[in-house]
Amino acid sequence: MFNNFFHKLASPKYFYGFSGRLLPWLATGFILLTLAGLYYGLVKAPPDYQQGDSYRIMFVHVPSAWMSLFIYVVMAGAGAIGLVWRIKLAEVISISSASVGASFTFLALVTGSIWGKPMWGTWWVWDARLTSELILLFLYLGIIALHNAIDDKRIAARATAILAIVGVVNIPIIHYSVEWWNTLHQGPTVTKFDAPSIHLSMLIPLLLMAVAFKLYYLMVVLMRARCEVIERERNTGWVKQLVESQ
Amino acid sequence: MNSDSLTRAYTLLLKRDLILAIRRRAEMLNPLLFFVLVTSLFPLGIGAYPELLETIGPGIIWVAALLAAMLSLDGIFRSDFEDGTLEQFLLSSHPVSVLVLAKVLAHWLITGLPLLLVAPLLGILLGLPADAIRTLLLTLLLGTPVLSLLGAVGVALTVGLRKGGMILSLLVLPLYVPLLIFAANAVDTAAAGLPVTAHLSFISALLVLALSLSPLATAAALRISLS
């Protein structure tokens, strides 16, 4: 049954219908989990003994940072599958993830520097994690720029897949060298940017938000993929029917 | 397609590119002049405090070398793309990644290596001590091939575009970050008289990685850009 499902998914028409039916469930799942996460994170969780209430930014910052890396890896993986097995759906998923990933990276950077302000008194700190997040943002912008620069959709998708694969190979190297670089300039009093030692009451909202963001990513990537599918199949029969029915 | 015809194709391609470049010898000077010019802008901008220049010298020289190498990357495939020889490479029975390696080596010999000739002058310009300059040369020797190899992937992706130049820097510069960190810091630690074997081994690891993987990515990118 399973490969039949995948086989059917390969047809854009079936994918369009299937993802359409999935979207409402993803949306409600995301909203419920976020509300629960926010409630436990902002109301129930006790203030931190060091940072008071400013640590609550963690419930948005850390999931965004996790998502920025997760989405890049998914994008590279989908791109690789699209390149090697020529599966159109994988290419579409890979392309549709780029802007969401860039948004999460941007969020991680902004919330990270806002969180740093009360703790260190400056908006930007060349902390190892924030610096590699900044470079990850450049990698995303490179992918989006390359995708927009190429007119032919098929070539654009495959070119960005190559760039994503090259990028994903470089991410651990960049991360390691930035960590090493950071230890050079870090004074002996390492003000660990790490979240405070995770107490259960803080861990639960963090995980809730992490899962919520994953559902959100799936929802948005399917929405973008549907647009991409309509664009690519614009002169097929089922798209014309779809247009009439709207 | 036996192996000696491959080596013959490789050397022929290398010779061809070198001859083409030497015919336009003036053009070979551009990256060097850019390298010297950018490096001498910084003291004008920052002020000529000797100890300040010495501390930021390694970083400046390496960023300037990185930009000089990157700006000259466009030449690798541009002329071949325009007169159609690039298509011939893809049609040839030899593995494209080997041919790409020949072109990248030619590019490195033409633009990367000459940077080493000028580097000592810039080291003196910024007042770096002797063994810092020695390490600078070592890091440049190991680092500039990585610049060409990784840059070739970016060029292969943007070769079909009309104004690929701007995008090339956005694609390639993030990939240069690890090399910049270790190379600039190697020169810095050498200036302080400390051993730099750790840095140099990391840079050579980057070189080996780039040497083995990036021709494959470049070949795939060329196949896609020209499809």
Next chain:
Amino acid sequence: MSISEFLDMGGYAVYVWSSYGITLIVLVANVIGPLRLRRKLLADIARATRRARRKS
């Protein structure tokens, strides 16, 4: 835990609520984008088919 105390966030209200505000804006923008794109696409195709039908 009165509302005003909650909103005050132990004095860090500006930082906490600005982060959550920016997050909300970015997340909403990423949902509205595809919706508007989809509507524009369908409108374009409809116009194209109408023009093609008029020509034939």
